[in-house]
Amino acid sequence: MPLDLPRIRALCFDVDGTLSDTDDLFVEKLARLLQPFHFLFPKKNVKRVARRIVMATEAPANFLIGLPDTIGLDDKMAVLIDFVYRTLGHKPKKNFLLVPGVKEMLQEVGKRYPLAVISARDGRTTNVFLEQFDLLPLFKCVVTAQTCKHTKPFPDPILWAAQQMGVLPEACLMVGDTTVDIRAGKAAGAQTVGVLCGFGEEDELRRRGADLILPSTAELAEALS
Numbered sequence: 001m002p003l004d005l006p007r008i009r010a011l012c013f014d015v016d017g018t019l020s021d022t023d024d025l026f027v028e029k030l031a032r033l034l035q036p037f038h039f040l041f042p043k044k045n046v047k048r049v050a051r052r053i054v055m056a057t058e059a060p061a062n063f064l065i066g067l068p069d070t071i072g073l074d075d076k077m078a079v080l081i082d083f084v085y086r087t088l089g090h091k092p093k094k095n096f097l098l099v100p101g102v103k104e105m106l107q108e109v110g111k112r113y114p115l116a117v118i119s120a121r122d123g124r125t126t127n128v129f130l131e132q133f134d135l136l137p138l139f140k141c142v143v144t145a146q147t148c149k150h151t152k153p154f155p156d157p158i159l160w161a162a163q164q165m166g167v168l169p170e171a172c173l174m175v176g177d178t179t180v181d182i183r184a185g186k187a188a189g190a191q192t193v194g195v196l197c198g199f200g201e202e203d204e205l206r207r208r209g210a211d212l213i214l215p216s217t218a219e220l221a222e223a224l225s
Contacts, residue, residue, distance in 0.1 A: 003191055003212050005224065009167040010140075011109060012158055012190070014176035015119040017198020018217050019106075020129055021097035026050075096129045099197050101218030106138050108221045114140040116161035118174065118184070120151050140165050153180045155188035162188070175217060176200075182208040193220065 016022040030050040034041075041049045106115065115138055119126045123144040130136040141164040148156035155169070162169040174185030177198025185192035186209050194205030197216040205213055214223060 003173070003193070003223070007171060008113070008173045008191065008224070009171035010114045010116065010162065010165045010173070011220075012116045012118045012161055012172050012174045012185075013106075013217070014152075014174075014178070014181045014198075015117060015121060015126060015129060017177035017200070018175060018181070018195055019099060019102050019117075019135070021099045022198065024097055096132055098133050099217050101216065103133060103135065105218045105221045106135065109224060110138050112224075114165040114167070116140055116165060116172075117142040117144075118152065118157045118161060118176075118181075119144050120180070122146060153183035153187065155184055158184055158188035158190055162190075175220060177217075179204055179208045182210050193223070195220075 013019055027050045031046045034046045034050055038046045109115070117126065117130070117139050119142070121129075121144055123142075123146050126142060126144045127136070130139070130142070136142075141161055143157040143161050145151045148154075148160050150156045158172055158174060159169050162172050165172075170189040172185075172188065172190040173193060174181060174188070174190045175193045175195060176182065176185070177195050178200045182192045182194055182205055191211045192209065193212045193214060194200060194202070194208075194210035195214050195217045196202060196205075197218075202213055212223060214220060
C-alpha cells in the first residue's frame with residue numbers, strides 16, 4: 001500500500017539502524033572478534049558471517065527491548081541504569097556511525113515537516129549520538145526509553161511526540177528498521193516506513209504492515225516529494 005502523502009504532517013525516526021549505522025558498527029566489532037577463527041568460515045569471509053549473526057539477533061533483541069515493559073519494570077530499569085552511569089562517572093563514547101545521506105535528508109524534509117526522534121535507547125546515549133553529528137537542532141522533540149511509561153512497541157512514544165509537535169498521531173509517519181518500529185507506528189494509528197539499512201528484513205517488515213519499504217533512510221526525501 002503506498003503512502004497517503006497528504007495525510008502526513010510530521011515525521012518520527014528510530015535511531016539504531018535508521019539514523020545510526022548501528023548494525024555496521026556491531027558487524028565491525030564482531031568481525032574483529034571472529035578474525036582469529038577465519039579459517040572456520042566459508043571462503044574465510046568473516047564479515048559476512050558477522051553480519052548474519054548480527055541480523056539473526058534482531059528478533060530476540062526486540063523481545064528484550066519490550067520485556068521490561070511487559071513485566072512492568074521499565075521505569076525501574078531506567079532509574080537503575082542512570083544510577084550506574086552517575087555512580088561510575090560513565091560517559092558514552094562518541095563512536096557512532098551515521099547512515100550515509102541521512103543528515104542531508106533530515107535537513108531537506110525538516111523544511112516541510114516537524115521531526116521527532118523515537119528511540120528505545122536511554123537519554124544519555126541518544127543525545128550523544130545526536131550531538132556527535134549536530135542533528136539535535138533538526139528535531140522538535142526527542143523521545144527515549146525514559147520519556148514515557150512504555151517504550152516501543154507500545155504506541156506511547158509516538159503519541160507523546162505527536163502532542164509535542166501539535167499534530168494527530170495518525171498524521172505522523174514512523175520510520176524505522178525493525179518490526180518494533182512498525183508495530184509502534186501501527187498501534188499509534190500512524191503510517192510507517194521500513195528501511196533496510198538496519199536490522200530488519202523486507203519480508204518481516206511487510207508482514208507487520210509497513211506502508212513503504214526503502215533500501216535506506218536517506219531515500220525518504222525522494223519518497224515524500
